[in-house]
Amino acid sequence: MNATHTSEHKKLEADVVVCGGGPAGINAALAAARGGAKTLLIERYGFLGGMSTIALVYPWMTFHTMEGKQVIGGIAQEIVDRLMAEDASPGHVRDTVGFVNTITPYDPEVYKILIHDMLREAGVKVLLHSFVDRVKTDGDRIARVEITTKSGRYAVHASQYVDTTGDADLAYLSGAPCLQGRDGDKLTQPMTMKFRMRGVDLDRVKQYMLDHPDEFYKKTPFAELPELPLSGVLGYYKHWKEAALPINRDQVLFFIGPGPDEVLVNTTRVQGLDSTDVSDLTEAEVLGRKQVRMVADFMKGLPGFEQARLSSVGTQIGIRESRRIEGQYALQVEDVIEGKPMDDCIARSGYPIDIHDPSGKGVTAAWVKGDGAYDIPYRCLLPQRIANLLVAGRCISTTHETLATTRLTPSCMATGQAAGTAAALAAAQGIAPAEVDVALLQQRLREAGALLRQ
Known part of the structure; x- marks a missing residue:
């Protein structure tokens, strides 16, 4: 060739x-x-x-x-x-x-x-x-x-x-x-700007989950959780509701890794914009990054995130559907x-x-x-x-x-x-x-x- x-x-x-x-x-x-x-x-x-x-x-x-x-x-x-x-x-x-x-x-x-x-x-x-x-x-x-x-x-x-x-x-x-x-x-499924945080105390996160199961997703395998390595978390419902951030979502979702004190946060939500339209996509990128700052600041107040910091943000916004x-x-x-x-x-x-x-x-x-x-x-x-x-x-x-x-x-x-x-x-x-x-x-x-x- x-x-x-x-x-x-x-x-x-x-x-x-x-x-x-x-x-x-x-x-x-x-x-x-x-x-x-x-x-x-x-x-x-x-x-x-x-x-x-x-x-x-x-x-x-x-x-x-x-x-x-x-x-x-x-x-x-x-x-x-x-x-x-x-x-x-x-x-x-x-x-x-x-x-x-x-x-x-x-x-x-x-x-x-x-x-x-x-x-x-x-x-x-x-x-x-x-x-x-x-x-x-x-x-x-x-x-x-x-x-x-x-x-x-x-x-x-x-x-x-x-x-x-x-x-x-x-x-x-x-x-x-x-x-x-x-x-x-x-309308398509919303776009999400994902980001990572370092400095998360995952042992504290897991203990908080065990102590407050009603604040997390009902399908969380709580009975197995003490023996399982934490791989993902969906919940903190009470904290999210009290924060009342201008993001159309009802919970926090994050996954563990790749680093031992690192999480990948999947919580921002940009709706009503067309990812195949350059003007809409531009606006989505800007809104997504603004939401990242809001969510990261909010998460520093969660149990286990007291010493956490924003470490990286996606090169572009994530697209579920176009x-x-x-x-x-x-x-x-x-x-x-x-x-x-x-x-x-x-x-x-x-x-x-x-x-x-x-x-x-x-x-x-x-x-x-x-x-x-x-x-x-x-x-x-x-x-x-x-x-x-x-x-x-x-x-x-x-x-x-x-x-x-x-x-x-x-x-x-x-x-x-x-x-x-x-x-x-x-x-x-x-x-x-x-x-x-x-x-x-x-x-x-x-x-x-x-x-x-x-």
């Missing part, structure tokens, strides 16, 4: 181009390259990791069902194993919030380096500081994508493209139908809750539906029945109108309500691996992704460690 000059653009060619370097894009690029495709990964920031690194989305939730059965493996688990080998993750640990069975803490700075090592091992070419701003189509196919870089503009040609931008940018620019927000008012494709099938709420079997299943998840209210204070949750996991069908990765495009991660085809589970990082990792595997098969056979033999795709995924319904 050597660049050549034309009168207007430098040119890059690959079999598979992956746009967006978050967890879905990383796993898609790894899967495509390991499947024999010459693969290019494009990312607009100066580092990879998407919301996991850019917005401090931490920890990863979840690889398991509520009963503790692992349902996400493959490349996602390989990354966890390699982080553990570098002492950068304890692996899957009990969620002391009690919302799910396990969460997976990790060191984002090690993750940033590790994934570059893995991509290089697989032969993926990575372009950072590269912004996709134009897509040229020829009939129902993407002919090329155009990117702006520090060294000028590039025209990028491939037989297959994978959109892992989170915002369905590639699909939107290509003319594939997209949806946004809930039915009616089109555009999603209108695909060949939209995953429905009942598909998730009932754990409906899908013949074209390419990934599974055990994370509940978890809707942060677009306009109110609360969170609406619903857990998966049956064996505790649901199937994500291949059809959800296939957009309408554009034949040589796959989509993975947050912007696959779902309803607004169902996106509240598929948006979680391990699920995005799993759909990313599926999309990359399918793209490599399509490129090798000279066919469209919709023509890929699903049974063969499932076989390749299982061979690579993916955990599909038996």
